[in-house]
Amino acid sequence: MRYLADILTLSRFILSVILIALSFIGCPVENAFIIFLVAEFTDTFDGTCARKWPFPKDKTPKYRKYAAQFDIVSDVLLAAGQVLFCALQVNWVVGLVVIIYYTLICGALELILYGKLFGHPDNCTNNSLTKRNFPLAKKIVLTRRYLYTICLGVVNAFLLFATSWPDPVKYGLFVFGCSIFVFVWFFLRQRRKNVSRDAVEIEKELTKKAKTRH
Numbered sequence: 348m349r350y351l352a353d354i355l356t357l358s359r360f361i362l363s364v365i366l367i368a369l370s371f372i373g374c375p376v377e378n379a380f381i382i383f384l385v386a387e388f389t390d391t392f393d394g395t396c397a398r399k400w401p402f403p404k405d406k407t408p409k410y411r412k413y414a415a416q417f418d419i420v421s422d423v424l425l426a427a428g429q430v431l432f433c434a435l436q437v438n439w440v441v442g443l444v445v446i447i448y449y450t451l452i453c454g455a456l457e458l459i460l461y462g463k464l465f466g467h468p469d470n471c472t473n474n475s476l477t478k479r480n481f482p483l484a485k486k487i488v489l490t491r492r493y494l495y496t497i498c499l500g501v502v503n504a505f506l507l508f509a510t511s512w513p514d515p516v517k518y519g520l521f522v523f524g525c526s527i528f529v530f531v532w533f534f535l536r537q538r539r540k541n542v543s544r545d546a547v548e549i550e551k552e553l554t555k556k557a558k559t560r561h
């Protein structure tokens with residue numbers, strides 16, 4: 348079970364690459380929609396599995412050193428695959444709007460929060476907001492996640508209703524998707540609240556320094 352989180356993340360990476368390829372060569376919207384849903388499923392549960400079944404420190408595989416970066420790259424590729432497919436195969440106007448949105452929300456904030464693209468609380472520059480004011484950085488990260496999740500849901504709904512499935516199937520899947528969204532939002536709170544497993548240590552360190560100054 349310890350490898351389950353890594354398997355899920357690797358699966359998302361592979362599915363994301365497939366989705367990007369299909370964006371250029373074309374495929375039915377139904378197929379792309381299913382691929383994206385499966386990939387999102389892996390994104391929802393890989394972090395939970397990593398926390399539930401962690402590796403002992405003396406048995407952690409060497410590749411786990413880059414696990415956080417690989418997870419972030421997989422997320423970015425998945426978002427890119429979704430946007431590209433939407434722009435190239437469904438509606439270029441909607442795709443362009445989402446590209447701008449993702450660039451501003453994700454790209455710009457990455458530089459502010461971590462001082463680099465594909466950053467992380469345990470992989471950021473000393474001048475980054477995470478190092479200087481972690482509580483504020485954490486609030487911004489959570490806000491970004493809310494906005495990203497909302498945008499994700501809107502684009503998924505757009506792709507769903509662009510399929511050729513019968514209307515009852517579309518509306519049924521839409522209601523089912525909303526139910527899953529509510530479940531993830533309220534019951535998988537750890538994923539929303541924890542910026543990373545090392546973020547807690549950063550917060551403790553900054554809190555100690557603040558108390559020492561006073």
